[in-house]
Amino acid sequence: MAEIALGGNTVSINRARFKRWIELEEIREDIFKAVERSDVDEIADFILLYLSTALNIDIDQIVDLPWKEVATAYSISVLINHNVRLLPFMKFSKKQLEDERDVWDYDGRLWYSYANKIAEKYHWTLDYIAELEVDDAFAMIQEILVSDQISKEWEWMLSDKSVGYDEATKKSRYIELPRPDWMKPIPKPPKKVKIPKFMLPVGNIVRYTTRQDVAN
Amino acid sequence: MPIKDALRLIQILAPHIPEELDDDVFSFAGKILDNIVDKGRHLDYLRATYVVSGIDPDDLVKLNVEEVFGFFAKGLVENEILTLLGFYQELRK
Numbered sequence: 001m002a003e004i005a006l007g008g009n010t011v012s013i014n015r016a017r018f019k020r021w022i023e024l025e026e027i028r029e030d031i032f033k034a035v036e037r038s039d040v041d042e043i044a045d046f047i048l049l050y051l052s053t054a055l056n057i058d059i060d061q062i063v064d065l066p067w068k069e070v071a072t073a074y075s076i077s078v079l080i081n082h083n084v085r086l087l088p089f090m091k092f093s094k095k096q097l098e099d100e101r102d103v104w105d106y107d108g109r110l111w112y113s114y115a116n117k118i119a120e121k122y123h124w125t126l127d128y129i130a131e132l133e134v135d136d137a138f139a140m141i142q143e144i145l146v147s148d149q150i151s152k153e154w155e156w157m158l159s160d161k162s163v164g165y166d167e168a169t170k171k172s173r174y175i176e177l178p179r180p181d182w183m184k185p186i187p188k189p190p191k192k193v194k195i196p197k198f199m200l201p202v203g204n205i206v207r208y209t210t211r212q213d214v215a216n
Numbered sequence: 217m218p219i220k221d222a223l224r225l226i227q228i229l230a231p232h233i234p235e236e237l238d239d240d241v242f243s244f245a246g247k248i249l250d251n252i253v254d255k256g257r258h259l260d261y262l263r264a265t266y267v268v269s270g271i272d273p274d275d276l277v278k279l280n281v282e283e284v285f286g287f288f289a290k291g292l293v294e295n296e297i298l299t300l301l302g303f304y305q306e307l308r309k
Binding site (some may be wrong): 031040041045047075208 | 217218219220221222223224226227237295296299300303306309
């Protein structure tokens, strides 16, 4: 929590709960898009919208305040709300980020999509889900995704699609259900192998750095 | 100055703000003006002065040069142009 001076009053800024936090992140994305277009009027509108959403106050109350008060309040709000635990499922691949929006997508769908996942699993009300702590909500969503994947893998294993025929060995082989990128193991660096001293070359060693050196 | 006007101002002036800072405000404002003139972007000067003073560009051109520069420099000081530039650059990161 932080306290800031805004329009002659002291206002407390707390980290937003789940639903409001998602709204704030969507507004931040709108700010980034407006920055890319260099549309300063839109940037200012979205900063005011972000602040009014984060502080739960009317835009009219802040629209005419000095820019420095607004900018400071915005920076502090972003700092407080942006600092969440980054879970593996939040790391999108480049391809996912570049993908076009689904045709059934709409503004504000992210909240409904997450709320749907949590409500489906835990049968909580939307009001209850909206007030969850952000870190708790995302940890639950990741657990739901992991559990869904494990269930799908079990069903896949029982289906005939999981068995293929290997031409080389003339045997059947198990075909795994692909996992999302964030569930795949992180590749380890290759193990360093020590070469025994007696296997190393002896005498004057001339090192070639380029193909041209070798040719000469 | 409200945030919308402040961002309009810094968008106009950002390309003209010198990299080296100057303690003397009028000298710093002068360097910004020099950069504007060097690039032949005289309209930017009028637009920036209009944003900080609220005086219409048609009326600004009727005033004497020192008076217009006074509005310009005062506007930069009052609106902490360098802090504003820092905020604008932070947004663009």
